Amino acid sequence: MSENGTARLLGPAEVRVLADQLGLRPTKKLGQNFVHDANTVRRIVKVAGVGGDDVVLEVGPGLGSLTLALLPVADRVHAIEIDPVLADRLAETVADRAPDLADRLTVTGADALRVSAADLAVPGRAAPTAIVANLPYNVAVPVLLHLLAELPGIERGLVMVQAEVADRLAARPGSREYGSPSAKLAWYADARRAGPVPRSVFWPVPGVDSGLLSFTRQDPPPGADRAATFAVIEAAFAQRRKVLRGALAGWAGSPAAAETALRAAGIDPMTRAERLTVADFAAVARAKAS
Template sequence: MNAAPHPSGPGDPESRLLGPVEVRALAERLGLRPTKKLGQNFVHDPNTVRRIVRTAGVDDTDEVLEVGPGLGSLTLALLPVAARVHAVEIDPVLSGALAGTVADRAPALVDRLRITTADALRVTAEQLGVTADDPAAGPTAIVANLPYNVAVPVLLHLLAELPGLRTGLVMVQAEVADRMAAPPGSREYGAPSAKLAWYASARRAGPVPRAVFWPVPGVDSGLLAFTRREAPSDVPKAEVFAVVEAAFAQRRKALRSGLAGWAGSAAAAETALRSAGIDPMTRAERVDIAGFAAIAAARPA
């Protein structure tokens, strides 16, 4: 069950957000050297985290999932507005320090925080309080600064694992945000775009300056917003994703050729494509997720 809504208004508990000085002091105290391997670029600008929370639109009916809370900059901004924050952190040093940071800077909000030390690529619904009796329980929104090197697989894994996730706002590499939100027919449209479209509608929600991070990343960042929707087909997701992967593995080829390996031959691929109502000479970037599902359903036995 979701946590009971808490009162909201001018009298709400507040938290003291982290600025550049506080972020570096925390890192020094923990002996932390940010690593590229874990995608550690920490936000140190209070205005940026306020903007992220405001854009996400979460409120006291939401249980928010935050992946990679790091030193707690975004966590401290989420706690005053959400019913609960589930923080998933792979680094045990950061995970162990987060509760203390919240206790120091937002003592009235400690009971809203749940910390799980885990790899977000492998975290399970059960670890986040979701049971078979109530699969829609647990996190309802994800708001996170995702590690850029694994942002796409993390987001797809969480959407698959947590059916109760309804909305999200994630900070990712700008190029990744473009790909994830890209519509069919655009240059950026690819397998990540199609797979995300299975779960949700997505859109770009603005840029994020490099200067708000420590250390400063070598790439631009952006916000990606999404809203979950019904799957476009009853065809099993794994079968649809197999078509997506095969099609984009050879995206420069017409689907008749690109899907030959998947179907068994070019002729079999053409038969499936025509059955799905798709021109065999179409390329992958012209097909939406419903079209890929129709192709999967038409695969020869």
């Protein structure tokens, strides 16, 4: 368990100075919108609920605004940064603004969509227990699903994403926003919205609204196969306007075969995908396999 230290957080002026020093021009391709408001990063850390026993995985630390807020409260922070210029500079920024906490930081220069548990292993150090990040908006869903699959030790997290993505990920069966991302995330975790984030706290100011998504790890449906279940989810939502007998026809081989699997799973073939829980999708996958 760590002992508290202090860090000088970044404000708008410091963010711009760092960017100028690096010759940085934020790109949409990498989803680069940097938080420059100290109150926002303090709020994120507080809502995330991480503490001195946590190893926090941060994706896309950028210039280090959130990293500096996490270091005083977590045991360690492991940051994944795809931009080599930003990855190289992060440790220097932490050494300058939080020198007593610099040894708590590990930086891995990598694409979070392809990083493995082995890539993040640090000899003698515990594996990540929480994700706290301002996720690149263009790849937020696949990054989150990949990390939860790759790192079973992740117990909880708080991520900042595009507001409508947060709505979809937190959506429950039966709601308009519920879809493939919601059902897949439910395999790993129980998620909920944790509040909005104003556009004004970013540089450059994004053209979309942002929101916080909180999640807690939960067990998948017992006896279920993830790949098989996800195949059902993808097929069902690919034609979500159709009833499941028709939507799953291609997956099952025919409408009749889809109906047989659905009935064996105890599901009305005339219902639609948005009514099913992840446990229901798993039951359909099992029924077809048996």
